[in-house]
């Protein structure tokens with residue numbers, strides 16, 4: 001469990017707090033950042049949200065427009081803040097533990113740092129922290145921050161609660177993945193703060209062309225007993241697109257495990273693997289030098305062909321799928 005009192009103590013002993021997250025910020029990262037902004041404000045300290053991304057997704061942009069309009073919260077760039085940083089500045093990082101994923105690596109020069117995250121630790125781990133809480137069993141960074149908010153009795157405005165609820169929704173694929181009683185308790189708390197489901201739907205609206213690309217990918221599914229596999233060789237995809245398609249495959253009858261194989265670059269093939277838990281996809285991805293968790297894992301293979309990767313995967317799967 002997260003030590004909210006320790007976080008409170010570190011915020012209280014600082015002059016101002018900078019809060020940031022990973023590059024290409026998503027709704028969970030933003031939701032957790034916003035929750036922390038209110039924690040810091042509630043403790044009477046100056047809070048700054050640092051986002052250096054030049055371009056944001058439509059969902060994130062809608063959320064940023066809302067908080068600017070309704071709360072006057074303006075996100076800032078590292079360059080605008082760097083002259084204000086001193087030895088009493090505290091940096092809180094959420095939703096990543098990788099030093100090369102942070103919005104601006106210069107921020108890591110700040111001596112006092114807290115890290116909150118739900119991703120597995122791998123390489124390039126952020127070090128020299130005054131406090132860290134990294135637990136990959138947590139559904140989302142927003143859920144972690146909600147535990148802090150609950151323990152420290154912090155008030156959250158309704159539209160912030162809506163963004164935070166959308167953050168949990170996105171990271172759990174609609175309260176299906178990594179969701180437990182505490183995840184629902186956090187969602188319940190957000191409803192009590194006035195989170196609005198209709199507003200959340202506006203926030204989560206998707207792009208039709210992206211939806212179509214995903215559906216086209218899904219229509220190429222092949223079934224091998226309780227495994228669903230897509231091996232697509234025509235287009236180049238983003239790894240996120242493979243993951244999202246893989247989540248959908250798990251919803252089909254009898255399917256325990258899914259693999260989406262496609263080109264991430266002209267000569268790099270990616271696999272996104274998903275499982276309901278009975279088949280360990282981390283072990284299967286490890287055979288391709290990948291990593292992850294028992295229920296979600298991935299890999300990237302250089303100088304490979306989709307067809308060959310699929311044949312190799314089917315060999316590894318022998319015996320595992322029934």
Ligand SMILES: [Mn+2]
Pocket residue numbers: 028029095118140141171
């Ligand atoms: Mn997240």
